[in-house]
Amino acid sequence: MKSVKLTLLAALATVGMGVAQAKDDLYIPVVSKGYQHEFWQTVKLGSDTAAKELGVKTNFVGPAAETQISEQIQLMEDMMARQPDAILLAALDANALVVPVEDAKSRGIEIATFDSGINSEIPKSFIATNNVKAGADAAKTLGKMLGGEGKVGIMLTWRVLKMLWSAQTAL
Numbered sequence: 185m186k187s188v189k190l191t192l193l194a195a196l197a198t199v200g201m202g203v204a205q206a207k208d209d210l211y212i213p214v215v216s217k218g219y220q221h222e223f224w225q226t227v228k229l230g231s232d233t234a235a236k237e238l239g240v241k242t243n244f245v246g247p248a249a250e251t252q253i254s255e256q257i258q259l260m261e262d263m264m265a266r267q268p269d270a271i272l273l274a275a276l277d278a279n280a281l282v283v284p285v286e287d288a289k290s291r292g293i294e295i296a297t298f299d300s301g302i303n304s305e306i307p308k309s310f311i312a313t314n315n316v317k318a319g320a321d322a323a324k325t326l327g328k329m330l331g332g333e334g335k336v337g338i339m340l341t342w343r344v345l346k347m348l349w350s351a352q353t354a355l
Contacts, residue, residue: 209241213263214272215256216246217299227299231272246274253277260284264291273307274299 214231218224228244235242245263247255253276261284263271271288273295275281281302285295289306297307326336340348 210239211241211266211268212270212272213242213266213268214244215259215263215274216244217256217274217276218248218250219244219246220248221250227274247276250276253280257281257284260288264288264293267291268293270294270296273297273302275302276300278303 212235214227216224216227219228224246231242231244234240245259247253247259256276257280260271260273260281264284264287271293273281273285275297278301282304285302285304285306288295295307296309296311298311300312301307301310330336
């Protein structure tokens, strides 16, 4: 939840407002990759909590599944129609969301990305976990817990396996 609050603070900085200057009429919606997974529910809880603490209006939207890129684009359009000060975006597709972000910029709406970015210089900030470092830290911690010996099993999702297979066959 700490990173979600940081993301909302980044969005406030994006629109040129410090925490002390946040006011009730500042509106910053969150367009996530989804809303059903426990991770996105945690992100929603964090963004709602941060918005309440900072006196910012927000709402949290995302497609039903993390494969629904066109639905996320429509959600971006819906949020832009509400004339927000900024939008926090976790893009499902780094290329497909470029046009909606360009549209937001043309409307004077600032964009901050989190979790995954887009192939554009328009977003004012990008906040995400460094997954390589997080994995390395987890491996070191596990190694210490096991005293440097033993066997470890790694469970991967089908999506990760496909990604790894694609990377291997591309070599």
